[in-house]
Amino acid sequence: MNPTAFQTAPAGAAQLVLQRIVLPDFAVTTETGLFVHLQDAAHLAEEHRAIAFAEGGMAWFTTYGNLFNLRLWGQAAMLDGLWLRLAGEGRVGLKIWHVTGVDFTEHTLFEDVIDLSADGVAVDLSAALDQPRLGVLYFRLQAMAPAVLREGAWLTTAPDLAGADPLRLAISITTFRREEDVAATAARITGFLDGEGAPYLAALGGEAHLFVVDNGQSVDLPAHPRLTLIPNANLGGAGGFARGLAAAEDGGFTHCLFMDDDASFMMESLVRTLAFLRLARSPKAAVSGAMISEARRWAMWERGAVFNGACRPEHVGVDLRDPVAVTLMELAAAAPRPEGFYAGWWYFAFPVAEVRHYPFPFFVRGDDISFSLANDFDTVTLSGVVSFQEDFSVKESPLTLYLDLRNHLHHHMVQDGLRRGALGTARMVVRFLARSVIRMHYDSAEAQLMAWDDVMKGPDFFAENVDMAQVRPLVTALARTEAWQDADPREPTDLPDISADDVPSLRQAKLLKWTLNGHLVPFWKVLARHRTVPMPQRGLIWPLWGLSQARFVDPARQKTYVVRHSKARFAQIMIRAAGLLFRWIRVYPTLAKSYRDAYPEMAARAFWEERFLDGTAREAPAAE
Numbered sequence: 001m002n003p004t005a006f007q008t009a010p011a012g013a014a015q016l017v018l019q020r021i022v023l024p025d026f027a028v029t030t031e032t033g034l035f036v037h038l039q040d041a042a043h044l045a046e047e048h049r050a051i052a053f054a055e056g057g058m059a060w061f062t063t064y065g066n067l068f069n070l071r072l073w074g075q076a077a078m079l080d081g082l083w084l085r086l087a088g089e090g091r092v093g094l095k096i097w098h099v100t101g102v103d104f105t106e107h108t109l110f111e112d113v114i115d116l117s118a119d120g121v122a123v124d125l126s127a128a129l130d131q132p133r134l135g136v137l138y139f140r141l142q143a144m145a146p147a148v149l150r151e152g153a154w155l156t157t158a159p160d161l162a163g164a165d166p167l168r169l170a171i172s173i174t175t176f177r178r179e180e181d182v183a184a185t186a187a188r189i190t191g192f193l194d195g196e197g198a199p200y201l202a203a204l205g206g207e208a209h210l211f212v213v214d215n216g217q218s219v220d221l222p223a224h225p226r227l228t229l230i231p232n233a234n235l236g237g238a239g240g241f242a243r244g245l246a247a248a249e250d251g252g253f254t255h256c257l258f259m260d261d262d263a264s265f266m267m268e269s270l271v272r273t274l275a276f277l278r279l280a281r282s283p284k285a286a287v288s289g290a291m292i293s294e295a296r297r298w299a300m301w302e303r304g305a306v307f308n309g310a311c312r313p314e315h316v317g318v319d320l321r322d323p324v325a326v327t328l329m330e331l332a333a334a335a336p337r338p339e340g341f342y343a344g345w346w347y348f349a350f351p352v353a354e355v356r357h358y359p360f361p362f363f364v365r366g367d368d369i370s371f372s373l374a375n376d377f378d379t380v381t382l383s384g385v386v387s388f389q390e391d392f393s394v395k396e397s398p399l400t401l402y403l404d405l406r407n408h409l410h411h412h413m414v415q416d417g418l419r420r421g422a423l424g425t426a427r428m429v430v431r432f433l434a435r436s437v438i439r440m441h442y443d444s445a446e447a448q449l450m451a452w453d454d455v456m457k458g459p460d461f462f463a464e465n466v467d468m469a470q471v472r473p474l475v476t477a478l479a480r481t482e483a484w485q486d487a488d489p490r491e492p493t494d495l496p497d498i499s500a501d502d503v504p505s506l507r508q509a510k511l512l513k514w515t516l517n518g519h520l521v522p523f524w525k526v527l528a529r530h531r532t533v534p535m536p537q538r539g540l541i542w543p544l545w546g547l548s549q550a551r552f553v554d555p556a557r558q559k560t561y562v563v564r565h566s567k568a569r570f571a572q573i574m575i576r577a578a579g580l581l582f583r584w585i586r587v588y589p590t591l592a593k594s595y596r597d598a599y600p601e602m603a604a605r606a607f608w609e610e611r612f613l614d615g616t617a618r619e620a621p622a623a624e
Helices: 070-076 126-130 179-194 197-204 236-250 268-279 323-333 367-374 398-414 421-438 442-455 459-464 471-476 506-514 567-602 605-609
Strands: 015-020 037-039 042-045 050-053 058-060 083-099 106-116 121-124 136-143 147-157 167-175 206-214 227-231 255-260 285-288 290-293 300-302 305-307 311-313 347-351 378-380 386-389 529-533 547-554 559-564
Touching (some): 070 126, 070 323, 070 378, 106 121, 236 605, 367 398, 398 421, 398 567, 421 442, 459 567, 567 605
Parallel strands (some): 167 255, 290 386
Antiparallel strands (some): 015 147, 058 136, 083 136, 083 147, 285 347, 290 300, 547 559
């Protein structure tokens, strides 16, 4: 569906696209239910760029990808009128309605038969902006005769840009030896900026430029006026995004968008992000993209998260094919953000002028948490702004858990509102270790103990190990039983999820918890069971209750590994943890102060400039 048809209003006044009506791009996701629910004689057509209807066919746009969250936009953006515009051919019944609360009471805003045309038919919904309670807008089409829907968009009156500052977006991707992935992503983004995005950027009074920060110094991209390739030392995500932020500052960009190199997303995310940033009421406005796991492309993995003691994803597991679940999620999206809310760097757009602190040198893991907590952004989540990528249970390893514990301890020593003292932070470490031990992931527990020890070396340890070159091999070497191996071709790998009915009862689970899943029970290897755990449930605890052996399988890579109950390794871990605990309590007051004192200097541009490739920050070109 092409947005260019919606750049002019039917009455002659210029209009601005807020959201296009989008259909699934099967190169990104095949989950049609994220975008439209088709009934009877309606189907995707023209390579999924249109919907074709026979008489009686229906299309319901009660979906995550195509609803309009009037409550969020009305509160956070300056809307001057609102229209739904549809283009195609044929006669259809159109119903547009408004849901304002969790009681799901529907308020019909428009219901009539319309004749679609190539020029488009616009329905004025501006009166909805004056209602005392704003909510979520949906619409439905029913064909009165054969029809085709080719284009659609939610629109507002375009702002008067005379004298307005340009909206200049720097898109920063950090990559490390993913040459094919980043080349494909760069081609899609520059193609969008050259093609369908060009008139849209012009309507916004905006411009955009892509910066690819190559930490592996191995990427070769075709020259393009809207693309800059920046070779960089391997400073992890923190250093790569710091380099991209510096390029945004040097180029005079108003906003910066951080993106992962392994995330796939529809270009519509850029359309909605740019529109919101142009119309946002707050100069601190930022956009946090959601994440959907490639393993479950119909379910929300994270739509922002809250950090306090642990990372708690918002709306995890919401079935995005379910209109009721989606409505509840969208109504919550307009509520005030909880304390400790942060945005993941797979997709995060923010105003450059509001940056007070650069990323802290965590290498990876926790840099996005620190950045969000340390900078005072007004962050929103927009429906349909989402990336699809591997979830963290797939990526989990002793190394990632080492990195996770380091950043958790650091945040609780440095960030306002999170400080818990020596015993409070120690309890957090115990929870990390207990999770690993219960799951028989002793390699991970040893890595977490190493992280605790390294944090006690003070901020100089982070400054001296920005690139993790010396530390990473030591942590990686701990992965013995948790090292992935080629799967036996005779063993099944594509397994159904374990049913919640196939686990111990709540009473039994409590008993298992208090015995650390049998580590305090004699003869556990004889009493307990073995099980194969599918990849989507790898990071959970409950599938492992009552086990003495677990086999994990990754069907995508045909890899597997097995963990086994070991009281000897458990005892070694507990003894070492006790020693670290006594040392932590002793050094905590001085240690926490040293991290707080060092944070402003280490989360600063000058700190990173000394470590960029060739020791200097290279000049970035101004935006085109």
